[in-house]
């Protein structure tokens with residue numbers, strides 16, 4: 001299928017929606033990332049999702065802020081280099097994370113309706129940390 005024919009809704013329709021994750025159902029490489037064939041090319045579905053959400057292809061890697069490698073909710077994706085993939089690190093999982101933020105900032109993050117990736121940039125923390133705050137994995141007492 002031509003890339004022009006794809007919409008974010010079509011992508012979502014191919015996913016199992018659990019909570020706010022969009023888990024792609026389809027070919028999964030080594031049980032990690034999913035790809036779809038577009039014009040003969042195997043495209044990573046999370047890159048496709050980012051493209052459909054923003055209208056441009058990510059120049060760098062597209063990383064997840066959640067733990068699901070096949071999740072293609074654009075809210076759970078951000079562009080960055082490999083080392084930014086903070087959810088895979090101890091820090092991103094919230095162990096020792098949160099040290100950089102004050103309680104007031106955590107309250108602001110919880111009240112905000114901005115995208116996690118934007119908040120991460122704003123507060124200069126890992127996107128995984130924003131995700132952890134929003135999902136109650138850390139700072140749950142606030």
Ligand SMILES: [Zn+2]
Nearest residue numbers: 021066071076
């Ligand atoms: Zn997700």
